[in-house]
Amino acid sequence: MAEVIIVRECKYGQVRVCFGNVAREEGDIMVLPANNRLAGREGLDEVMQLAAGPELRAACTEIAKEKRKTNSQPCGVGEAVTTSAYNLPAEHLVHVVGPDCRRPTQDQYRRELLKKSYESLFAEVENLEPRQTLVLPPLGMDVFSYPHREGARMTMEIVLAWMDEGEDPGVDMVLIVTNEQSFLKNMKTVYRESEDQFPGVDRTREYRKGKFQ
Numbered sequence: 001m002a003e004v005i006i007v008r009e010c011k012y013g014q015v016r017v018c019f020g021n022v023a024r025e026e027g028d029i030m031v032l033p034a035n036n037r038l039a040g041r042e043g044l045d046e047v048m049q050l051a052a053g054p055e056l057r058a059a060c061t062e063i064a065k066e067k068r069k070t071n072s073q074p075c076g077v078g079e080a081v082t083t084s085a086y087n088l089p090a091e092h093l094v095h096v097v098g099p100d101c102r103r104p105t106q107d108q109y110r111r112e113l114l115k116k117s118y119e120s121l122f123a124e125v126e127n128l129e130p131r132q133t134l135v136l137p138p139l140g141m142d143v144f145s146y147p148h149r150e151g152a153r154m155t156m157e158i159v160l161a162w163m164d165e166g167e168d169p170g171v172d173m174v175l176i177v178t179n180e181q182s183f184l185k186n187m188k189t190v191y192r193e194s195e196d197q198f199p200g201v202d203r204t205r206e207y208r209k210g211k212f213q
Contacts, residue, residue, distance in 0.1 A: 001025075002177050005184060006191055007207040010164035010200035013172040017187055022177040023051045023088060027135035029125055030090035033142055034097050038064055038074040038081070043143035053087040060095075077106060078116030080124045090135060092128050096121045098140035101147070111154065114140055118158045122169065132172045141183050148180075152187040156198055164199035 002020025032048045038060035040049030049056055063081060064074035075081050077097050085093040099106040099113035117139050125131055138155045140146035159174055195202055
């Protein structure tokens with residue numbers, strides 16, 4: 001089970017930042033940081049596809065074939081598609097393509113593309129059942145090389161706003177799970193600097209003392 005680093009209580013549920021292996025964390029919906037070919041050839045995308053098993057590879061190939069019939073990418077930047085999670089510990093697997101900051105054109109518009117990626121994820125989630133627990137690696141922070149300090153702040157701002165503002169998304173728990181030490185270090189710094197500015201209420205200290213679950 002992942003180590004809980006930050007706990008934030010929002011209007012519609014909890015958001016937790018955790019250190020651990022996202023592919024082993026149980027939930028109703030799990031998010032896979034995909035590339036636009038749904039190919040599973042590098043980074044966490046590859047790790048999660050291998051863990052899910054060959055049936056996922058076959059499902060992604062079929063999606064790609066159908067999209068190619070209309071001259072479309074299997075899943076473009078800022079888009080999301082859903083499959084079964086197969087051997088991963090979830091009911092649904094949402095593939096989301098974040099900005100690849102190794103590419104200058106995407107890096108230039110990375111903030112807008114990252115927001116679009118989360119918006120596409122949220123739209124997929126709101127059409128799925130069950131969806132009480134969402135297991136989410138921070139988008140763009142793996143091999144796509146999104147700057148960690150900026151990415152940590154945007155991740156918290158976007159996810160916390162989704163869980164605290166507007167309509168109830170129907171999710172009770174969001175687990176932001178990563179084993180990237182650099183991202184977590186930057187997340188802790190950003191949270192310490194801006195905790196009072198984020199939506200929701202901090203419950204980290206109470207959680208560590210066993211006073212909050």
